[in-house]
Amino acid sequence: MPEGALASFYFAERKGYMDCKYQLKEGCMRISMPKEVDHHCAEQLRKETDLLIGAYHIRRLVFDFSGTEFMDSSGIGVLIGRCKNMGYSGGVVSAEHLNERIQKIFVVSGLHKMIQVTPDADTVWDMGEK
């Protein structure tokens, strides 16, 4: 771990392409999204995310798509669900490092209107570090 204050969860029992990393810090959680976000990985992603949000009272959720090459509407379902849940509790959700393809998926689904998108920078996470 680069920093002592950073807790990191790694669910290692899965095959490489479904790997997902969770970084937690001061009420913020950053999720490194899998390479392919589809129905196959959606259920596990949802369960793990909700478990950690509840356990660590997460107020700010950041979906990091830097490792993601594919996403379909099953992934959209997971993101919308988390947005709704975080909205009820007054939390903030954002997405970053979207490649062109993922951006297109966001636009076609209207997700870009529900989630704050920062395509290139780690701005949201940096804000959380202050």
Added chain:
Amino acid sequence: MKNEMRVEFDAKSVNEGFARVTVAAFLTQLDPTLDEVADVKTAVSEAVTNAIIHGYENREGKVYLACTLDGDTAVITVEDRGVGMADIEKAMEPFYTTKPELERSGMGFAFMEAFMDDLLVESKAGSGTKVTLTKKIGQREEENQDGCGDSSY
């Protein structure tokens, strides 16, 4: 020149990735752009996911995937022998889903329509569903004109 392939596989979510990659690999002979490949992969993923979740309701069954290349056009069919749909129009409405408890976005058919040129859905309650996806491949020049040409990834 016509060229056809057929695959039959178990209705398991792990095969969703297999299905879209298989179609993408077959499609390479038409020299598609990365964007076109990604469009087709997304549409295939939606159709196969529907067959598994809705057609077979996560029970055992086979998904029948075929792809025919005819000139510069790809015609992909995804078929299941599952529960079928009584009201296709309703099922195709954006955001409509019969399984909100699974956090389905209800955007499967909308995605297929958005990313393919043509979408045909045939279904009969009790006997299954067949989805036919059609897309013309090799529109590099047209894509550049409307500003969404070759992507860099």
